[in-house]
Amino acid sequence: MKLLLLLCLAAGPVAAQDFAARAEALLSTGAFAGAQVAAVFVAAEDGAVAYARNADLPLVPASTAKLATSAAALERLTAEYRFTTTLLAAKEELGRKKLSVLVWRGNGDPSVSGRDRASMTEIYEVWADSLAALGVAKVGRLVLDNRYFEGPEVPPSWPPGELAYWYQAETSPISFNDNCVDLEFVPAARPGRRPKIALTPDIGYLRVRNKAVTGAPDSPFTLDFHRARGTNTVTFTGSIPAGRSRKDWVAVHAPARFAAEALKSVLKKKGIKVGGIVAWEKAGLKEEDLAPALAWRSQPLAQLIKAVNTNSQNFYAEQILKALGKEAAGRATFTDGAAEVSAYLGRIGLKDGQYYLVDGSGLSKENRFTAAGLVKVLAHMQGTPLFPVYYESLATAKNRMKGDPLAAGMRLKRGTVGNARNLAGYLHSASGKLYAFAVLVNAPALDRAAVDDGIDALCLAAARQLP
16 A cells, blocks of 8 residues: 555656656757757746756747736726726717717727627617717718827837737837738639729728739738838738638727727718717817716626737737726826736746847847746736636637647646747646746747647657656
């Protein structure tokens, strides 16, 4: 009986040693050879280290940085926090058919879109129906109160040549459709001709310069686009193979105006005429003369962070970061938001050198995190009442690991930017024990597919071999 007990007690350390050996073999060869590699696996409940390699090496975290942003936001703002959008009118005009002004006051709601809704404009249609129910038939001026956030609209360290892409959408207190126009590229019937570029919403906000061509059916897809800084002129170049349509998104400049034009279009369809669109600063209005006509509250933060951690939507992360700065420091800037995330990390025990953040999404190449620091965030969250919300916000492994049954017990956050290919999150061992882990791989010209396969193999080995 005593021998049996000793054997059981020894099984855990032996299995952990087997995993450590497997991890060292995987991370020292193949696609990992010559790369900067850091990895940490710990028991989430007590922080016991099962494996560590270069645990305190600061590397580019890419989107795994969202783990810190979302955790700090949940703690400071709470899971029930909601963004509020308010439409205001002159007090003496409430209830009248004609409003001289309708003030749109935003506080950064990233979710005025079709995500989780029947259509892109569903929220606008609710607003329009509400205004119509109040008797409104005409609005003289739509005034945009965009003061809640401070500039810049994107972090200065983001790649300047990629401002047209969805992952670099501008932040704004007033936003719509992730501050992007949906694109669909439809090839022409014959090679050599211009493809069709369909825009949604098609409200004339973008100026399209179509220089793209339709290629042969078996030709590569090289269609790309560029938006000149500070404009909404988008130039499309390259080729799309015949017979294959493709979808994408282009980020707009001055998104508050874009949002207003889209709302104006919906109001018109609902029978409410709207005149000009002006900024608050030029409207000459006094706060004491206004009263709310209607208010719209977003879904709770517990729901919104799924777009941050599962969809890895940079726009949501940066909107939430600025809101965090506003609530904590009274200033909605990237600097103040990042300072609040840093303060949170300090409170839970991370030390200087384990992190450096300048944005909320992890897109900037200036960001740094250690694998030990990321795992400390994950392990800390496991011990808080917020853990169910946080855990559910992460992606499942259904599109990774070739359907291995052990993948069902994983929740993951991937991070990819430039020369970084990372993965962090939680996994369950075969016994059901929860582990937090982070694997960071930085190197020029990574074989991304091979790195992914290697990290997947490592996670599956952990699930099989750790006690």
